[in-house]
Amino acid sequence: MGAGPVSGGVLARLRRGVWPGANPLRRRTDLFEPVALLVLSAAAVVVLICSFVASQAVLRDHLGQVNAERAQRHEVTARVLSDVPGQDSAVVRSVAVGWGPEPQRVAVVEVPTGTRLADTLQIWVDPQGRPVPPPRTRSEATQAAGTAGAAVLLGSGLVLGGLFAAARWYVGRRRLAAWEQEWAEIGPRWRHHHP
Template identity: 55%
Template sequence: MGADRNRDGLRRLLRRVFPGANPLRRRTDYFEPIALVFAVLSAVAAIVLATVVAQGELRGRLAQVEREHATRQQVVATVVAEVGSTTAQRSVAVRWGEPPDERFAVVELPTRAPVAGTVPVWLDQGGQPTSPPMTSAQATQAAGLAGAAVLIGSALTVVVLVTIARLWVTRRRLAAWAAEWAIVGPQWRRHAS
């Protein structure tokens, strides 16, 4: 009993999606199955494209992580004085190294960081302060965002295209019904009188 019900439901779904040989069907009735096939193919293509983009972005970002970790080194610097501050950042003068190789620089610290004591400072190959190297987690997050952007952009594009096509088909369908009613309507009025 349940199998028959499932089979009937599947048949109804197939008849609804693919109009078949229904004598009342119009040419515009083929739009729904074509739009369904287009949406499914677009979804598959978007998933593949998002995967390729995310993997490419991840490879590029992980290579950047390796380059940055190879070319930057972290030193512990002593805070000498506070130079200025804003709501999010605070400029402090720091020093590191021993005389005669002692170095001074002004670096930006978060406002919650302590004013006195030591702070980690990242240096480039020339010994100048630079930003910390990217982490693997940041690279993974960037790749995920790139893949998600492709998926969202593809979904929005498909939705807009299908909506525009449905509006066009609906207008064509209503125009055809109006034209047919213009022919049939007077005949019905004569029979009703």
Template identity: 55%
Template sequence: MGAGRNTSLRRLARRVWPGANPLRRRTDWFEPVALLVLMLAAVMVVTLALMTSQSVLRDRLAAVQDEEASRHPVVATVVAEIRDQGSANRSLAVRWGQPPDEHFAVVQVPAYVRAEKTVPVWLDRDGQVTSAPSTRAEATQAAGTLGAAVLLGGLMALSIGYGLARWVVVRGRLSAWGAEWEWVEPRWRNHMS
């Protein structure tokens, strides 16, 4: 059992690494070296994707904390609905507070949200209407999306680069075989006659 496994490993090693085969060509060294470089580059791409994702997540979470600290919600009463034709959002005229500190504003809500009597309105430190703060889930999603884009883009670039390099080597190998055949074929034909 151990001997069969040993020969299988040797065969695999010979297939991947050309070794001292007297029939090997100079281009036979390309494939194992290119695979080694490709594996190292893939590890670097994965590391870069993780570092990018972590950096973006850290920045986004800091922005989320800042937004949460600088914004606060108030409950506003809907005064009127302003019709927007063909828009994904609806405009609502709202008011909050009591006279003499009563405030009015027009806010956008998604068209699929039902019109209620009250809606939450987010205010910044100056009391101006602003958007709701970002959530931790949105920060995580943005970091994951960017990390995945870096990973997929890097691996795609590596695959294309490897494929192009291999195409060049195979094309050169076929050209060399053609040149050798042009030299050998007349002699072989005369030898066979």
């Protein structure tokens, strides 16, 4: 026994599922979900645009800092001025290093244990000759931009999801209250017509 032809196809069923149409049993609260879906879709587009704009702004800012640090910092070869006892190269200790012509510049930097007197290492210095961390890289700037974009997406998604869930809860309570009120009016009359 066949079920008969499917009326309207998949798209028509989907449209009827999303938009309630002219059903005489439709309530005002039934319009909430399709309207909320439209609003959420528009908000999702806005969130995507904001996420892209935020990540591009962070990328521009960080790339500017990368370029400034690369212009201001340079690498020098420094000589260790004392032994650093120990065997574990994962442990670091502070030690004096020197570089440049006489009078030699001296600074205290962290080096792995086991470093010996007169070993050399590369350090970064600023225009005044003070040791500084290495300049940031373009990949670090890109990572910061991606993190900012993801944070905007995640935060906005959580906020929109929370608002949608709260609104559905409120509409559900209103719907149940309306049904209870209607049943309170119709129930006694209905019971009198049926023994």
